[in-house]
Every structure is written in structure tokens, then in C-alpha cells.
Amino acid sequence: MAHLKTGSLERNIALTKLGFGAGTKIVAHSIANLFRGEISRTQSDRDFYKRQAEILRDELGQLKGSVMKAGQMLSLYGQYFLPEEAVTVLSQLQDDTPAVHWKVVGPVLERALGRARLAELDVDEHPLAAASLGQAHRARRKRDGLELVVKIQYPGVADAIESDIKTLSRLIAMTRMAPKGLDLNPIFAELREMLHREVDYAAERNFTETFARKLADDPRFVVPRVLTEYSSDQVLTTTYEHGYHVKDAKVQALSLERRSALGKAFVDVFVSELFRWNMVQTDPHFGNYRIRPEEDGNDRIVLLDFGATRVFGRGFVDNYASIVRGGVQRDREQIIKGGCGIGLMSADFPRNVLEAFCDMCEMITEPFAGDDPGRVPAHLLNERGEYKWYESDLPMRAGQLAAKNAFSKYFRVPPREIVFLHRRLSGVFIMLATLRAELNARPLLMDVL
Structure with a gap:
């Protein structure tokens, strides 16, 4: 402790x-x-x-x-x-x-819920998970045995x-x-x-409930249900949703078809968050996801922890869509238009600087290139033309190109929206690589664009 x-x-x-x-x-x-x-x-x-x-x-x-x-x-x-x-x-x-001792967080829970309400629960004093701002504990509601997770904010943070x-x-x-x-x-x-x-647990509660509503009719996803009667500004209680870590042997042993279907779902929910809902859960930590294999093969993804959700302005999303669309379709004027709209570029930059930016955007959108000839290294495509995410060295290639461009006097620290959006985008890539997925993600992206 x-x-x-x-x-x-x-x-x-x-x-x-x-x-x-x-x-x-x-x-x-x-x-x-x-x-x-x-x-x-x-x-x-x-x-x-x-x-x-x-x-x-x-x-x-x-x-x-x-x-x-x-x-x-x-x-x-x-x-x-x-x-x-x-x-x-x-x-x-x-x-x-490392977790914090119960004697520190226990009083926070009692003050937040009151003794009578707390008495309705059996709370495991050993934490399920610990983070920098708080920790989570398993609990059970005594009257019906409902399994819960109680997230408690550290005092004073x-x-x-x-x-x-x-x-x-x-x-x-x-x-x-x-x-x-x-x-x-x-x-x-x-x-x-x-x-x-x-640390705004009221906002996190609202985001959790919003995601639950938006995904209610999509059987691929599970979002925990919030129990408001056991929640406050320092405590958030939800249903406990079982599942396995993506690296668990049970997940890794799934067939390629099932792992790729899970990868497709991860891409689908990300592009929906950004381009349809303008609301992205930006923390890609693997602890925020669980995989629930099902006997019928229609496996499910449990989505957890919406505290890092960001709402993106429509103008930003439209300009970012222009960059992505231009990158996928190799339309450099679209890329430059979007880059200038966001503030990454300026139209009066030298042409070679603008071209270097376009090179980067076209490289990053490589997994969404589909059957565009010459866009994707041959060894990264399977016999059906699907992208082999787990074999790709794209993050390394993109990082090298970004480092090279960073020495330019025209380089700008990206807007804050970009930093957190790309954090999640990197998480999607790593998730698909960990699942060893093979899929053509272009139709998913172009559908929302």
C-alpha cells in the first residue's frame, strides 16, 4: 500500500x-x-x-x-x-x-454516501485497481447480490x-x-x-450514461450502468461488467476472424465517437477495456472509465475530417485546407513545408488506404488485401518523419485537441496490433466521412 x-x-x-x-x-x-x-x-x-x-x-x-x-x-x-x-x-x-490504504479512502466513501446507504453494500477493502486520482473497489448490493464497482477519489486531489x-x-x-x-x-x-x-465525477457519470444510450442497440459493446444512489461528487458506482484483458490467453486464442471482428468494432466506435458524436474517450489505457468472449462467437467489448472524455467542436471535426479524407484519397489540397483550418499549417508556408505535412498525413492514413495501388507495403496486406496491423511499423516510420519535420522553423506544437485525439488514435492502433487483427478499415472510415 x-x-x-x-x-x-x-x-x-x-x-x-x-x-x-x-x-x-x-x-x-x-x-x-x-x-x-x-x-x-x-x-x-x-x-x-x-x-x-x-x-x-x-x-x-x-x-x-x-x-x-x-x-x-x-x-x-x-x-x-x-x-x-x-x-x-x-x-x-x-x-x-500502488493502492492507497482503506483507512484513507474508506472515510471518503462513508462521508459521500452516508452510513445508512453504505450499509446496503458489502465493499471489498482490497482495491480492484488503483490510479493517480483514485481507486476502484468491488462491492455487492446486499438485497439482490448485484455486483458493483465503486470508484473513490483520493482525498484532497x-x-x-x-x-x-x-x-x-x-x-x-x-x-x-x-x-x-x-x-x-x-x-x-x-x-x-x-x-x-x-475529478468531475458528475461529468463522468453523464458521459457514461451518454455512451450507454448511444451504444444501447449495438450488441458488440457493453457500457456499465451508473447507480446514482451510490454516487456523489467523489464517488462513482457502476455495475461490475466481467471480461478479460486483451492480452489474456483466452482472448489471444480466439480465431483470426473473431479477433479481426473485435478490431473492426474498435475502429468503428472510434470513428463514430469523433465524426458522428464529436465526443471521444481519449484515454486508450488497456485497463479501460475488457473483452467478453461469447459462446456464439459474437464477442463483446466492455467500455470502462469515461473520465477522460473530450467534446470536440464541430469546426475542428470538419477540418480534421478534411485532413483525413485528403490523406486517404491523396488529395493534398484537402489536407492543406484542413491543416490551415486547425492551425497546424498556414497557406503562406513554403511549398516544401506544406508537402512535408501532406507526406505525414498520407503516411498516417495508410491503414485506411484500402486497395489504393502502391500506398501500402506489400508485406502488410494479406491475400484479401486486408491490413495486417500487428506487422506494421507505421508508428516508427511516422515518428521518424515527425522528428525530422520538428526541426523546421515552421514546426508548431499541435493544438491541444490534436494531442489527446492522437493519443486515442495510437491506442486504437496498438489495440488492433495486440489483437493481431487483419481488416480493411477504409469502408468504416469513409462511411462516417
């Missing part, structure tokens, strides 16, 4: 010590670099940033709460401006963290968001991991807004 540093004084002391230590190490590192050659200095910088990020990761992991969650999100933004070593380390701040964000921004400045002159205020403003959303 982890110790939760909930008091503002305790958290500030821990972060101040971290910042002071970082400042001292920076001075020592800068002095040492004066006596190093250019090549060894570069390696020294890489090692230094890695050590700094490891210290930051370890301390944030102990603190839990909003500052740890912000560290996770920073790794997403950081891929656009932080040293690669720092991004790699910060991305290890995952939500499968909502109140600590403002101070945690300020402290984290100072730490990033002190560790000198961000480029000099880069304005990080918009990024930390987005992190602040995101954290306030994730």
Missing part, C-alpha cells in the same frame, strides 16, 4: 526538495560541461536529462494525485518539445500504481490541482528540460483544465 501525501504542506515540501535538488544538479552539470568535448557533451546532456526525468517520475509517482496525472499528460505534450529521454521516462508514469500545476511548471523550468523561450503557459492551462475534468 502506498502512502498518500495529501496535505498541501507535505506535498509542497516534497516538490520544493525536488526542485532544489534539480537546481543544484543543473549548476554542477553546466560546470562539468565546460570541460567536455562536443561529442561527450551531447551524450552527457542525454544522460543528464534522463536522470532528471527519472527523479521527477519517481517523486510524482509517490505523490499521486493531480501532479502525477499532470506528469502523465506532460509526456504526451512533451513528445513535441521535451528531450526524447525525458519523454520516455515520464511516459512510464502509468495508472497501475481536487483541492491540490492549482498548486500542483504551478509547482510542476516551476519544476519543468528548473530542470531545464523545455527549450528556452517556449511558452508553456497554454500547455499547463490545458493540463489544469484536463485535471479538473477528470
